[in-house]
Amino acid sequence: MKRCLDEVAEIPSDRGSIISDDDSDLDNDEDCEIEIVEDTKVGSDDNGGFDSEDDIPHSRWVTIRNAPIKWSKTETITHPPCFNSHSGVPDFIKDMEDPTPYKLFQLFFTDDLIQNLVFQTNLYCQQGISKYSPTNLSEMKSFVGINLLMGIKSLPTHRDHWCSSAPDLHDPYISQLMTVKRFSWFLTNLHMNDNTLMPKKNQDGYDKLYKVRPLLRDISENFAKCMAPTKELALDESMIKFKGRSSIKQYMPKKPVKRGYKVWMLADKSGYCHKFEIYTGKSEHGIVQTNLGERVVLNLTNEFTEKNHLSAFYCR
Structure with a gap:
């Protein structure tokens, strides 16, 4: 049967295999018979020879009898829709006079x-x-x-x-x-934040990153303002090396940086980080978060919907 499939793969697109029309004969593959017929061009002589090298056989017809046929649904391959959003450096940066490193740093x-x-x-x-x-x-x-x-x-x-x-x-x-x-x-x-307004551990709105949340929020927003993403986006996890004492420190033995802060990052084809989110681990009650990958993907890509981006997600 393997030889049957190998021969069928050699058939040109304008020809086909001769299959028995009687479906009742295609119940098993034990009695599979193969007949290979050489297809010749017009110009061969009566003895089956050929007048020139141009008259050599150019294809084979494969006759398969008593072989099972498995039909499968073929899906039409469609091209992705056109990318309909601007990408690159915004105009207010391009029009900046004397863009020194210090001025660019002030944008973030x-x-x-x-x-x-x-x-x-x-x-x-x-x-x-x-x-x-x-x-x-x-x-x-x-x-x-x-x-x-x-x-x-x-x-x-x-x-x-x-x-x-x-x-x-x-x-x-x-x-x-x-x-x-x-x-x-x-x-x-x-x-960076008011300690007197910080929610307690068992209260609603408790945030392990409360004391640095304004800084993280502002920097993440400035990242998004200073560069429009390209068509290709990728979301993956990154590690910031840290060996001190912290409740949100993670240990990932298969990473080059095994101990530190785990950060979800959304970057484009150029490697520019557009959004990020620091993973704080389990909840205050010690419950492991469910559907973590789905939640992270939706949170970081919610503003890029309906723009026809091509995305690759590596959330593990």
Whole structure:
């Protein structure tokens, strides 16, 4: 029977196999008979020979008798609809004068976002500290910039950047922006949300990421504003390395980064991240979330419906 199928595969599209019309003879494949008939061109002689090389057989007819036929439903292959949405950098970025790296960074880390850090940090100090020196927008920008520089020039501790007794570690640029005492004060008192309004663990609206939720929300919205997605989208999970103590830390032994924060990310063909969501693990009652992959896909792609995107989802 295998030979039957192999021979049928060689039949040209304009020909077909000669099948018995009697369906009653096609009950089993034990008595399958194959007859291969050479199909010749016009021009062969009476003895079956050929006048030239052009008259050689160009196809075979396969006669299959007493072979079972299995009919299957054939689906018509349709092309995906045309992509009907704009993609790429928006006009307000293209029309920007002198787009320096700092100006582009401000599109994601906006002044409104930093001003919220200033307000919430001062509010936290008013709620718990009797005497303090309030911060402002300029000082908060310096604090954010110092943290970015420390990510580029990594030292054992943040105090080493101000260490005057070790010239190989001392950083004169960072030390002139802010004193080490003031920088340590920011590390202790920096806040992004009002602690007095935070729901308790057993209350409705409880959020493990409540203290950083405004920052995550604003950055995610700015990601979406600064780039229109391409036709191809992909949703997958990513890991942010972290080995400290946290209730939302995940352990995934098959990942290159095995311990850290698990993040769902929606990216396009260029690799640009448009939306993200940090996975917080089980609920406060210890119940595992059901239909997690479905919920994540719907939440991150709800604004891209009816635009004919091609999507690949790798939610596991």
